[in-house]
Amino acid sequence: MASLQMFIFALLLVYSQSVPTQFSKPGCPEKCGNLTIPYPFGIGKECYFDDEFEISCNSSTHVASLPALGGLNIQKISQENIVVDAFNLPFLFNKTTGENLDGPLLGEIDGSHYHYSNTQNKLVSFGCDTFAYIQDYSSRQIVSECATFCNDGNNSSFSDLGHCEADLISHPGKQFRAWMHTMNTPKKL
Template identity: 30%
Template sequence: MALLGCEEKCGNVSIPYPFGIGANCYYDSWYEIVCHKYFSPPKPFLRRLNLEVMEITLKSGLFNYQMLTVGTSPLNICTGGVVGNSSSTQRNTSVDLGGSPYRFSRDYNVFMVKGCAGGVVMMNRRNKILAGCASICPKNYSIVQNYCYGVSCCQTPIPIEYSLDFYQIGFDDEAIPNSYTCMAAALMADTFTAW
């Protein structure tokens, strides 16, 4: 529940304490939510990290847990067909939760790549590879599927030994073919089946 006198929802998302919208409605600045009402319906964002909040789950009882589901944009790259002249569109190449109370869950996320351009890696702050995926497409392959096993889509779990307060995504440029093609890569909820 929200604190007395505080907004309980932003759009379709419930905002329970310790999160909150407005002064004196949240535990500290890491839990401050801004409700952007120019979206329809309005969308909540964590103010300090500028990440869209998709869902807040607080469970108590035999199995206590707190989960914050956020939306991040995939890293996208498209090649124009000439080696050395590739045009790319890239956004959110890294996500940094350093200093915050949040971590990306290894239990609920997978690293996913979609497209036909080759290999992609997820790295930590020191550029150490945490996970990698390669996706291929046979010639004249039509994509009609709801699975992700290496043909036009690849997914892999995050190694258990890593605490994910930061990740960055990089494409293996040498694996990108000469023909026009696009790929996208992101850390995603492991229940997500399609983009």
């Protein structure tokens, strides 16, 4: 039997390129909706430092996104960091065997100016009797982990689901894997 569990990894990226900081370049759009776009980021050709700082602005929704990172939507942007939409992905696993049906998630920003913030990101997991963790892809070091537990009975609403949050205990590097497993805890008789 498959069981749907949810894993969330809020994502704050910090860029590590030394470039002069200023407001948008002259002649370039300064805003996408309510979001002010500071240089080295920019909207339109020759308005950004290099391709990794290109911002795409949807003209109908006024939502800014970062094409270099798969089009993640931007929530906040400053000259020091950029906050993009969280990974909010369902995991499917066999509740009896605990086997992940989809394998691990893989977050990758390898080869870019960006790195994950270990002080501003959290691992958040919803589900019953699960163990979730984030592992640095290269070192295999676990950088965050948490477990959820639920009361016996049918969980009929979202508020009945187990929930856990954990800070990242170390820097996750440029690539990470996220895992979620059932703990197959025995039920009370």
